[in-house]
Amino acid sequence: MAAMAVLGVIFLINTGFKYLDYRDFKSYSWATVRGNIVNITDLTAKNGREYQRVSLKNDDGMTLGMTHMSKEKLAKNMRAGFRVKTDEVGFLSFFTKRFYATSVLVWANEAKDTSVKSNLQNFISSQHENNLTKELYSTLFLATPISKALRDQVQRWGITHIIAISGFHLSIMFAFLYFVMKPIYGFFQNRYFPYRNARWDISLVIFAFLGYYLWLIDMTPSFLRSFAMGVFGFLFLWRGIHVFSFEMLFFTSAFLAALFPELIFNIGFILSVFGVFFIFVFVKHFGQTLKVWQSAILINFWLFLAMNPIVYYWFGVINWQQWVSIPLSMLFVVFYPLTTLLHLIGQGGVFDNLMLQFLSYESKSAMFNTPVWLLVLYILFAALSVYRAIFMIFVALIGFSYFFFLLS
Numbered sequence: 363m364a365a366m367a368v369l370g371v372i373f374l375i376n377t378g379f380k381y382l383d384y385r386d387f388k389s390y391s392w393a394t395v396r397g398n399i400v401n402i403t404d405l406t407a408k409n410g411r412e413y414q415r416v417s418l419k420n421d422d423g424m425t426l427g428m429t430h431m432s433k434e435k436l437a438k439n440m441r442a443g444f445r446v447k448t449d450e451v452g453f454l455s456f457f458t459k460r461f462y463a464t465s466v467l468v469w470a471n472e473a474k475d476t477s478v479k480s481n482l483q484n485f486i487s488s489q490h491e492n493n494l495t496k497e498l499y500s501t502l503f504l505a506t507p508i509s510k511a512l513r514d515q516v517q518r519w520g521i522t523h524i525i526a527i528s529g530f531h532l533s534i535m536f537a538f539l540y541f542v543m544k545p546i547y548g549f550f551q552n553r554y555f556p557y558r559n560a561r562w563d564i565s566l567v568i569f570a571f572l573g574y575y576l577w578l579i580d581m582t583p584s585f586l587r588s589f590a591m592g593v594f595g596f597l598f599l600w601r602g603i604h605v606f607s608f609e610m611l612f613f614t615s616a617f618l619a620a621l622f623p624e625l626i627f628n629i630g631f632i633l634s635v636f637g638v639f640f641i642f643v644f645v646k647h648f649g650q651t652l653k654v655w656q657s658a659i660l661i662n663f664w665l666f667l668a669m670n671p672i673v674y675y676w677f678g679v680i681n682w683q684q685w686v687s688i689p690l691s692m693l694f695v696v697f698y699p700l701t702t703l704l705h706l707i708g709q710g711g712v713f714d715n716l717m718l719q720f721l722s723y724e725s726k727s728a729m730f731n732t733p734v735w736l737l738v739l740y741i742l743f744a745a746l747s748v749y750r751a752i753f754m755i756f757v758a759l760i761g762f763s764y765f766f767f768l769l770s
Contacts, residue, residue, distance in 0.1 A: 365613070372620040377457075380623060384456045388448050394468065395420045396443045399436055401507040417507060418442060423580065427462035434470070439480070442470040458627045479504055479578055489710035495717055499701070499710060501525055505579040515721045517677050520666075520684030524694050527579060528634050529588030531698065532572060536592070538699045539568045565596055583631035586622075590614050591638070608748060611638055629676055633669070639744070640668040647751040662688045664754070667761030671740040675732040680764050683725045728767040736760065 387393055397420035406412050414430040428444060430436055447464040455461035483504055487496040494515075500506045505527045508516070516525050523530065543564050551560055569592065576582070576589050591614045598610065615635050618625055625631045644661050652660065666688050674680065704710050732740070740760050747753040 366616060369616050369620040373623055376621065377623045380457050381453065384453050387451070387456060390448055392445045392466075393448050394443060395424075395426060395446055396441070397421055397424075397426075399438055399440045399442055399470075400425070401509065402436055402438055403510055416442075418444065422459075424456075424459040424461075426465070427460070428465040430467060434467070436467075436470055440470050443468040454627075458624050479580075482578075486705055486710060489705060489708060490714055491711070492714060492718060494721065495711070495714045498525070498717065498721075499705070502527075502698075503702070503705070505582040505585070512721075514679075517679045518681060518683065518724060518727065519690075519721075520687040521690060522673075522677070523633070523637065523669075524687070524691065526584055526630060527582050528584035528630075529591070529638060530691075530694070532585065532588045532592060534695055534698050535572065535575075536568055538702075539571065540564055543567065562600070569593060569596065581622075583622075583625055583628045584634035586625075587614065587618060587631055587634045587638075590618055608639070608642055611635065611642060633672065636672050636744075637665065637669060640665055643668075643744075643747050643754065646748070647754065658692065662691050664758065665691075667758040668744070668754075670761035670764055671732050671737060671757075674730065674764055675737055678729045678731040679727055680730060680767055681725050681727040682765070682768060683723065726768060730764060730767050 395418065397418045399416055400419045401417040403415045404412065405415055411431075414436055416428050416430050416436060418426045418428065420426065426444070426446065428446075436442065444465040445468055450463040451461050483500050483506060486499050486503060490496045490499065494512055497506075497508050497512050501508050501512075502525055508525075516522055544560065547560055547564055551558055569589075572589055572592070576585055579585065591610070594610060594614055618631075641661065644657075644664050648657065648660070666685070701710065701713070704712055740757065743753045743756040743760070747757055
């Protein structure tokens with residue numbers, strides 16, 4: 363309780379600092395913001411006039427949405443400065459670092475971005491000819507924003523959790539790096555330092571690499587949560603503390619929310635926490651009774667159904683092809699490290715034609731967003747499933763019920 367009280371105080375202090383920044387921002391009728399254009403969509407108004415919807419990430423990590431109406435065309439990765447009308451920005455929008463307001467372009471240039479992330483993005487993009495696959499692999503490896511076209515296709519297949527870098531990716535990266543480093547470390551350990559603990563040393567090196575990767579992808583919330591849990595889990599494990607626990611998930615989430623209060627409104631962070639929660643529920647009730655291969659299959663079915671209600675609260679596209687995400691999640695364990703190696707040797711475009719055919723397929727879809735009353739019922743059953751496995755059935759039934767909309 364004392365630790366949670368301390369985290370609560372830290373949360374309030376950081377929220378207070380956010381409010382002071384907001385007051386400073388609102389002290390001007392028009393505020394100047396500068397940053398990189400991270401996403402852009404060409405649109406046409408009803409009167410036939412062409413315009414662009416621009417997402418600008420400023421130097422403080424805030425994402426601003428704006429409409430650009432002038433004849434000067436903007437492009438992704440350009441540096442730009444805008445004058446933003448501050449009276450259209452509320453504290454909640456400012457707090458979450460994501461808002462839309464009337465703005466006027468002041469300047470834009472093609473200044474070359476020489477950062478490590480930009481160079482890696484260019485290296486990845488150079489191996490693909492189609493813009494869609496360039497976007498796909500860029501966001502898969504570097505968590506870069508994607509266009510509406512790719513976002514719609516990803517949502518139709520229900521593979522947002524595969525594209526968005528999260529704990530799923532961290533687990534694969536950790537396992538792959540450990541597999542590669544273990545024999546190399548063992549060679550030197552046997553000759554020079556047999557007294558060292560290989561697991562400890564290798565894990566430290568991997569977490570250092572993952573920490574740098576987290577910084578490289580701009581502290582992506584879902585990966586931030588998984589990295590923090592990984593570090594805490596690693597430290598707890600060496601102290602003999604039970605790692606796979608709901609208390610650890612709650613503490614890690616509270617710790618991150620205290621340091622970064624805006625995370626409590628971040629969809630990626632919320633979905634990431636729910637995903638881990640349902641993994642823990644499955645492990646608690648079936649982890650000791652099922653074989654590994656049985657768990658690998660059933661947990662993917664369980665996560666698919668259990669996550670549907672919370673996913674459809676924000677993303678309401680429902681179709682039968684989303685069931686394919688279950689085997690795709692299992693295949694991704696091989697696909698992810700394989701495509702990583704292919705990109706490292708300059709052959710990242712090997713699967714491009716297959717990927718384009720896959721993404722272009724579209725089946726009958728329905729639109730439905732989870733109503734609040736159903737979401738509350740779902741959360742209640744989810745909480746009770748911690749104590750009784752029977753409630754997992756109710757959660758799964760709610761998740762399955764959405765597909766009846768496709769039969770009407």
